[in-house]
Amino acid sequence: MNKTYRFDTMADLVALAEAEDISLGEVALRHEVALGQLDRDEVLAAMRTRWATMKQSMEVGLAAPQKTMGGLSHGAGQMMAGHRPVLSDAIATGVMARALAVNECSAAMRRIVAAPTAGSSGILPASLWGAQQRLGCEDEAVVMALLAAAALGMVMANRATISGAQGGCMAEVGVSAAMAAGAMAEMAGAPPDVAVHAMALALKNTLGLVCDPIGGYVEVPCIKRNAIFAIHATTAAEMALAGIRSFVPADQVIAAMKEIGDAMPKKLKETSQGGLATTLIGLEVMARRPRVDHVQG
Numbered sequence: 001m002n003k004t005y006r007f008d009t010m011a012d013l014v015a016l017a018e019a020e021d022i023s024l025g026e027v028a029l030r031h032e033v034a035l036g037q038l039d040r041d042e043v044l045a046a047m048r049t050r051w052a053t054m055k056q057s058m059e060v061g062l063a064a065p066q067k068t069m070g071g072l073s074h075g076a077g078q079m080m081a082g083h084r085p086v087l088s089d090a091i092a093t094g095v096m097a098r099a100l101a102v103n104e105c106s107a108a109m110r111r112i113v114a115a116p117t118a119g120s121s122g123i124l125p126a127s128l129w130g131a132q133q134r135l136g137c138e139d140e141a142v143v144m145a146l147l148a149a150a151a152l153g154m155v156m157a158n159r160a161t162i163s164g165a166q167g168g169c170m171a172e173v174g175v176s177a178a179m180a181a182g183a184m185a186e187m188a189g190a191p192p193d194v195a196v197h198a199m200a201l202a203l204k205n206t207l208g209l210v211c212d213p214i215g216g217y218v219e220v221p222c223i224k225r226n227a228i229f230a231i232h233a234t235t236a237a238e239m240a241l242a243g244i245r246s247f248v249p250a251d252q253v254i255a256a257m258k259e260i261g262d263a264m265p266k267k268l269k270e271t272s273q274g275g276l277a278t279t280l281i282g283l284e285v286m287a288r289r290p291r292v293d294h295v296q297g
Contacts, residue, residue: 005031010155010196010250017192024182024192025144028151047143050113054102054125057112061101066108070217070289076224077101091133095234096227099126103226107219116153116162119169119218120176122226124149127180127233131187145187149179152199159251160258164211165270167261169222173229174206174257180233185240198240200250202233207253207260210268212275214282215289221276 005027007013016027032043060066065075080097102122106112115124128142135141153162156175161167182199190198206229214220246253267274276282 003034005034007031007151007155008158010152010199010254013151013155014192014196023144023148024151024186024195025147028147028154029144031151032147043147044143047146048139051125051139051142051146053111054113054115055129057102057105057110057121058098058125058129059101060110061103061105062097066104066110068104068107068217068219069109070107070215070219070285072214072217072219072285073104073107073223075104076227077104080227091130092231092234094133095126095130095230097126098129099123099226099230100223102126103218103223107217107223115149116157116175116179117164117172119164119213119222120172120226120229122223123173123176123230123233124180124183126226126230127177127184128187130230130234131184131237135187137187141187145183148186148195149183152182152196153179156203156254156257159254161261163270167257168209168264168269169211169225170203170206170209170257171261172211173222173225174203174209177206177229177233177236178203180230181236181240184234184237188237188241190237190241194240196250197245198237200246200248200253201239201244202236203250203257204246204248204253205232205236207257208264210264210275211270212268212277213270213272214277215285216272216277220282 017024033040061077062081077097077100080100085093099122106118106121112121115121132142161171162175164172178199181202182195185195185198
């Protein structure tokens with residue numbers, strides 16, 4: 001048995017899981033225990049606390065419009081929750097509503113779980129909420145899915161980045177969507193390699209996404225991106241469950257993300273010096289409100 005449960009690549013992660021016939025979430029759990037800081041029960045308890053916090057931020061954001069720092073968003077989660085679906089279904093619109101709600105809480109400086117960043121904090125909880133509704137599973141299944149997401153996110157962070165300032169928004173909402181896609185696939189019973197294909201499908205279809213927050217506030221386009229990419233993550237997971245595979249292996253997708261992020265102009269990486277931030281309306285916002293540095297990651 002590999003006592004350290006070390007994995008540097010997605011290929012390593014899948015190989016570990018397959019060698020011991022365990023899930024990605026179980027690999028992540030054993031990895032944390034092997035670090036020696038916490039025992040198994042303590043790791044699970046810590047992740048239960050994170051899920052409880054995620055659920056709380058979804059509820060808070062849906063209960064009332066949040067006063068965001070920049071004042072550029074107001075009640076989008078609540079508005080979506082009250083919408084009668086026309087082109088989707090109630091669970092899908094519930095996912096969108098919760099992703100918006102969490103990210104509005106983030107922009108209002110309320111308590112959230114960065115997953116992996118504050119600016120992308122709505123995608124993972126909303127996606128897993130939706131999967132839980134469809135699958136009818138208990139919170140313990142979500143806890144293991146969160147551990148799987150953590151393992152996937154750790155590889156992406158170490159091999160590339162989860163910083164919008166380094167890699168654009170693909171490093172934030174892209175990574176979060178990829179984490180969510182892999183985690184949802186595993187919740188639905190997918191083996192480790194299929195879950196990683198879900199992750200790759202989600203990530204590669206965010207490549208090149210810039211980070212261009214208006215006024216430096218993590219509100220426009222960030223809040224609405226969370227809702228859109230939660231559905232994106234669900235689509236990637238469903239495709240993988242259908243047997244569709246990423247033609248480009250996951251580790252090569254991550255390498256491509258790093259290459260693109262390194263090549264991306266600085267003005268499109270969290271500086272608010274290009275993209276939507278410098279549209280006419282973006283400039284109007286900056287003229288009315290003092291520009292701030294990107295206040296959340």
